[in-house]
Amino acid sequence: MTISFAIVRRPGEQLPAGLTTSREGPPDVALALDQHRAYCRALEHCGLTVVVLPADPGSPDGCFVEDTAILTPRGAIATRPGAPSRQGEVASVVEALAGFFTGVSQINAPGTLDGGDICEADGHYLIGLSARTNKAGAGQLAALLADLGYASDIVDIRSSRRLLHLKTGITYLGDGRLIVTSDVPRGGALAPYELIEVPETERYAANCLRVNDRVLLAAGYPGARAAVEDCGYEVLELGMSEFRKLDGGLSCLSLRG
Numbered sequence: 001m002t003i004s005f006a007i008v009r010r011p012g013e014q015l016p017a018g019l020t021t022s023r024e025g026p027p028d029v030a031l032a033l034d035q036h037r038a039y040c041r042a043l044e045h046c047g048l049t050v051v052v053l054p055a056d057p058g059s060p061d062g063c064f065v066e067d068t069a070i071l072t073p074r075g076a077i078a079t080r081p082g083a084p085s086r087q088g089e090v091a092s093v094v095e096a097l098a099g100f101f102t103g104v105s106q107i108n109a110p111g112t113l114d115g116g117d118i119c120e121a122d123g124h125y126l127i128g129l130s131a132r133t134n135k136a137g138a139g140q141l142a143a144l145l146a147d148l149g150y151a152s153d154i155v156d157i158r159s160s161r162r163l164l165h166l167k168t169g170i171t172y173l174g175d176g177r178l179i180v181t182s183d184v185p186r187g188g189a190l191a192p193y194e195l196i197e198v199p200e201t202e203r204y205a206a207n208c209l210r211v212n213d214r215v216l217l218a219a220g221y222p223g224a225r226a227a228v229e230d231c232g233y234e235v236l237e238l239g240m241s242e243f244r245k246l247d248g249g250l251s252c253l254s255l256r257g
Helices: 029-045 084-097 135-147 200-206 222-230
Strands: 005-009 049-053 069-072 075-078 104-106 118-121 124-129 151-156 170-174 177-180 194-197 209-211 214-218 234-238
Touching (some): 029 049, 029 214, 049 084, 069 084, 075 135, 124 135, 177 222, 222 234
Parallel strands (some): 005 049, 124 151
Antiparallel strands (some): 118 124, 209 214
């Protein structure tokens, strides 16, 4: 599937107040802005039109726009983030989506769902059950996807405390390949795919991003880079240190369609 556009949100001065389980300390806002600009340039280099939303002073985690919507070629679905402090981020993203979609469906209470728990693999959707996405939210999404003509499967990651989202530990590279961490459940919905496991010391790099003919990868993970390049993909490395401090990865920073 060719990707033609991305929606991103600029990090704001309130970024250090974002939610995190990391013990790496608060992010440097100036460096985060530099890394975000490099991220946008990389998306443009991959052929995308990038829509940059302004920082939202009321949403420290607002730059992680992936959690607010699911984009498919046939329609968009607004989420209901599992962290109550993030539910206010959705409305402005839905406004931005109006330029690309006619109507946007919605996950409703009691359902919660974060976009970071949804991994699309050639039109098949893997839905992660996690601390942020509950059964009601997953069920609503599966039904909405079915209405659009897409199949989906549930992947329960609630037993792994290191996986905030499904895509913390999994990325679909294309060509039937998933890059994964050791604690992603094997078998079941993942059985049809070739699994490429990243070294345990490089687990952060499992959240990479296939954008048309290239794979964006966090800088500083040579084992993961070698594994991706061995599959024949061109890699673009990007600094992600400041977003890692907030449990954020490469996919988190954009909505792509």
